Amino acid sequence: MxxxxxxxxxxxxxxxxxxxxxxxxxxxxxxxxxxxxxxxxxxxxxxxxxxxxxxxxxxxxxxxxxxxxxxxxxxxxxxxxxxxxxxxxxxxxxxxxxxxxxxxxxxxxxxxxxxxxxxxxEPAQASATAQLARDLFASHWRALAAASPVDVVSTDRHTVKPWFEGKIDIAPVVHDFAEQGFALVGGRIDYAGNARLPVLVYRHGQHLIDVFVLPDSTTLPGDNANLQSGYRLDAVKLGGQNAAIVSDMDQVELTRFAQLLNAIK
Incomplete structure (x- = not known):
């Protein structure tokens, strides 16, 4: 093309x-x-x-x-x-x-x-971390507008993790938190700048949550840059991997979900 x-x-x-x-x-x-x-x-x-x-x-x-x-x-x-x-x-x-x-x-x-x-x-003063945040928000909104927010649908976590193998450099840690109210919907591959990133997609009530798994060297901007149009971006750890959550959940539920991810060993 x-x-x-x-x-x-x-x-x-x-x-x-x-x-x-x-x-x-x-x-x-x-x-x-x-x-x-x-x-x-x-x-x-x-x-x-x-x-x-x-x-x-x-x-x-x-x-x-x-x-x-x-x-x-x-x-x-x-x-x-x-x-x-x-x-x-x-x-x-x-x-x-x-x-x-x-x-x-x-x-x-x-x-x-x-x-x-x-x-x-890009404005000269725009930092790489601010650009990354903007890309992650854009990827989340693009997925919301698509016919489906996932490329692979989850029947359980064992169908999602193998799907990423051979398609992308980062192999994400995959867990389902359906019992805690955060069901694993599936996964997809998306973009942040020039990087292809694995994304795990969860659902909590009417809210979709994207978990972007990031390279080890990645840093995210401070809290003031992580709110856009009612959506929030939070940095987390996913089984020791750098990751970022993007969702329109309220802060209480987002924090609870982040604690679940941070607890993965």
């Missing part, structure tokens, strides 16, 4: 619309292309900025009535299967309309990111 094809593929990958084979081809290109990795990270950052800073406007009542009328017309004209009734509901139509407007807005800005000659320039 060349960069021109990657530019067309990037939005589909970002939205989780590629099948597994196409995703792997795109990821293989990312392995060798720093420009495309940077564009993907910037797109993650753009979405975060839009979610945090974009102004919220209530749809005019007239617009809402028109959409509801259109939804009702579409529903009455279609076969009344349960699936069709659900897809034709007014609330779903309203959500679709809102997401379409946001998609056009984000798309316009994303094009400018691709075309900007300085898109990969």
């Amino acid at each position: 060349d960069c021109k094809t990657a530019r067309d593929t990037l939005p589909l990958y970002f939205d989780g619309e590629l099948d597994r084979a196409a995703s792997r081809e795109f990821e293989a290109h990312l392995d060798a292309c720093a420009d495309c990795r940077g564009a993907l990270i910037e797109l993650d950052a753009l979405r975060s900025t839009l979610r945090r800073d974009a102004p919220r406007h209530v749809a005019p009542q007239l617009l809402r009535k028109r959409i509801e009328k259109l939804a009702a017309t579409e529903t009455s004209a279609a076969p009344t299967t349960p699936a069709r009734r659900a897809s034709g509901s007014p609330s779903r139509w309203l959500a679709y309309a809102a997401s379409t407007v946001l998609a056009f807005a984000a798309g316009g800005i994303a094009v400018s990111l691709w075309d900007s000659p300085g898109r990969n320039a």
Whole structure:
């Protein structure tokens, strides 16, 4: 895959619309292309900025009535299967309309990111540790947007650990904490800068937790840099390995999970 094809593929990958084979081809290109990795990270950052800073406007009542009328017309004209009734509901139509407007807005800005000659320039004062934190947040948000946050689904920890063998330099220590409320979902391989990292994915209630296993020499920034848009990054040890947690859990639960990881021998 060349960069021109990657530019067309990037939005589909970002939205989780590629099948597994196409995703792997795109990821293989990312392995060798720093420009495309940077564009993907910037797109993650753009979405975060839009979610945090974009102004919220209530749809005019007239617009809402028109959409509801259109939804009702579409529903009455279609076969009344349960699936069709659900897809034709007014609330779903309203959500679709809102997401379409946001998609056009984000798309316009994303094009400018691709075309900007300085898109990969980093501020001179940005440290390597701050960049690492940003990459880990971006990887977590990208996984949340994908069709699946894992490449290998866990039936138990013995299916996840062997999957990493031969695919990556770091062999992660894998434990399931389902009895403590933190079930192992699976694992994937993701990026932080130029490094490919193993990621263990856990679920706690409605929260997904990424555990990135890091090289021994890695350091993370101080606490002030580890909060972004309601998500937190914490440094932990995983069976003696350096690791980082990224999740939107509250601090109490995140600390409890970190204690479970730190206790692994």
